[in-house]
Amino acid sequence: MGNTEHRKWEEKSDVYKQAHHPPSSHAANVISGKELARQIHKEVQNDIAEMAAQGSRRPHLGVILVGDDHASHCYVRNKTRTATLLGMSSSTIFRPASISQEELLELIDRMNKDSRVSGLLVQLPLPDHINERAVCNAIAPEKDVDGFHIVNIGKLCLDQRCMVPATAAAVWEIIRRTGIETVGKNVVVVGRSKNVGMPIAMLLHSDRTHERPGGDATVTIAHRSTPLPQLKELTCLADIVIAAAGVPHLITEDMVKQGAAVIDVGINRIQDPVTGKSRLVGDVDFEGVKKRAAFITPVPGGVGPMTIAMVMKNTLIAEKEIIFLREKEVMRSVMQAWTRKRPTLFRDWLSALAYGTVLSEYKMFRDASRASATGGTFSTKKSPKTSLWFNPSQIISE
Numbered sequence: 341m342g343n344t345e346h347r348k349w350e351e352k353s354d355v356y357k358q359a360h361h362p363p364s365s366h367a368a369n370v371i372s373g374k375e376l377a378r379q380i381h382k383e384v385q386n387d388i389a390e391m392a393a394q395g396s397r398r399p400h401l402g403v404i405l406v407g408d409d410h411a412s413h414c415y416v417r418n419k420t421r422t423a424t425l426l427g428m429s430s431s432t433i434f435r436p437a438s439i440s441q442e443e444l445l446e447l448i449d450r451m452n453k454d455s456r457v458s459g460l461l462v463q464l465p466l467p468d469h470i471n472e473r474a475v476c477n478a479i480a481p482e483k484d485v486d487g488f489h490i491v492n493i494g495k496l497c498l499d500q501r502c503m504v505p506a507t508a509a510a511v512w513e514i515i516r517r518t519g520i521e522t523v524g525k526n527v528v529v530v531g532r533s534k535n536v537g538m539p540i541a542m543l544l545h546s547d548r549t550h551e552r553p554g555g556d557a558t559v560t561i562a563h564r565s566t567p568l569p570q571l572k573e574l575t576c577l578a579d580i581v582i583a584a585a586g587v588p589h590l591i592t593e594d595m596v597k598q599g600a601a602v603i604d605v606g607i608n609r610i611q612d613p614v615t616g617k618s619r620l621v622g623d624v625d626f627e628g629v630k631k632r633a634a635f636i637t638p639v640p641g642g643v644g645p646m647t648i649a650m651v652m653k654n655t656l657i658a659e660k661e662i663i664f665l666r667e668k669e670v671m672r673s674v675m676q677a678w679t680r681k682r683p684t685l686f687r688d689w690l691s692a693l694a695y696g697t698v699l700s701e702y703k704m705f706r707d708a709s710r711a712s713a714t715g716g717t718f719s720t721k722k723s724p725k726t727s728l729w730f731n732p733s734q735i736i737s738e
């Protein structure tokens with residue numbers, strides 16, 4: 341479609357007119373991803389401190405970094421530094437870009453089996469000769485803090501609790517913590533990548549009453565084959581626009597409805613035409629769009645810092661999951677031992693009393709098991725906070 345044609349489309353379209361209501365005198369609220377990330381860091385840090393106070397070990401983040409891509413090295417450093425700040429331990433295994441897929445899979449297998457590692461991720465992108473899907477599927481699903489394993493993706497699509505990919509979780513938390521309404525709203529996700537656009541769309545369209553609650557929004561996914569005029573028609577109707585296309589400044593002021601929320605997931609390095617220096621921009625023309633939107637995230641300082649925070653949260657969840665699975669196993673052996681001793685236990689009028697004894701015996705076993713696993717002692721137990729992800733108390737009551 342040429343320029344004149346495009347203009348004609350704009351003039352005829354009601355959608356265009358709707359999007360061109362007189363501009364509001366209020367500029368958008370700029371959502372600080374850095375500030376929200378600080379909130380999450382504090383929550384994770386407090387949980388870890390509480391676990392440590394109870395004698396539990398600290399979560400450990402394992403990272404595999406292949407090659408010498410400068411940005412990847414920065415992101416990994418950022419993750420491991422944040423982990424340390426929050427009270428976790430971490431380790432990064434560096435491998436050259438020449439590593440074979442087989443060697444990489446063996447390394448992942450070793451880290452899967454290493455009981456000291458709570459969460460594991462392989463930094464992307466990988467060199468072309470390595471099959472990214474095979475690598476993501478090699479990570480144990482319960483350690484998969486990126487949420488890229490096929491089992492975690494499957495669970496996400498079935499609205500089950502799972503490791504939610506960090507960037508999608510970041511967008512979700514930004515929306516929730518800012519108080520942006522999603523139920524019944526029109527959302528356009530621009531970009532359909534399996535690691536970002538698709539999981540964001542999954543979170544936002546799904547039912548808020550399901551095991552992994554969703555946003556109950558009407559979600560449209562646009563992508564590179566969506567013609568620009570059609571994209572504009574869709575975004576002009578959207579209450580929330582999520583830009584995750586990897587196209588610098590794709591979303592301009594004229595494409596956004598007055599009062600919409602605009603979340604920019606794009607991270608594009610471009611050469612500034614004025615200074616000639618390289619700089620980071622998003623998929624949204626921030627200066628233009630902020631005049632029409634009610635909420636907008638900046639780049640840098642928006643979704644990026646939140647993504648790192650969500651990796652931290654996922655690592656904590658992975659460690660909690662390990663603790664609860666261990667407890668479940670202890671509980672099962674105690675129950676087995678008791679039913680062997682007292683075959684009529686659950687038919688007996690006195691079973692309630694007996695159950696109390698089982699519980700106290702279980703607690704004894706549990707404390708012993710925790711102590712042996714952590715080298716410390718355990719005295720108290722507090723239910724973990726539950727959220728989009730795992731619900732350990734559900735696992736125990738299975």
Ligand SMILES: Nc1nc2c(c(=O)[nH]1)N[C@@H](CN(C=O)c1ccc(C(=O)N[C@@H](CCC(=O)O)C(=O)O)cc1)CN2
Nearest residue numbers: 415461462463464465486506640641642644645647648
């Ligand atoms: N295994 C993974 N690999 C990659 C992921 C991922 O989630 N898992 N995502 C990206 C890289 N990434 C995290 O790994 C990431 C990218 C950017 C940021 C960030 O905070 N960006 C800053 C700006 C940073 C800069 O100046 O360059 C911002 O937006 O403010 C965090 C994480 C691909 N690989």
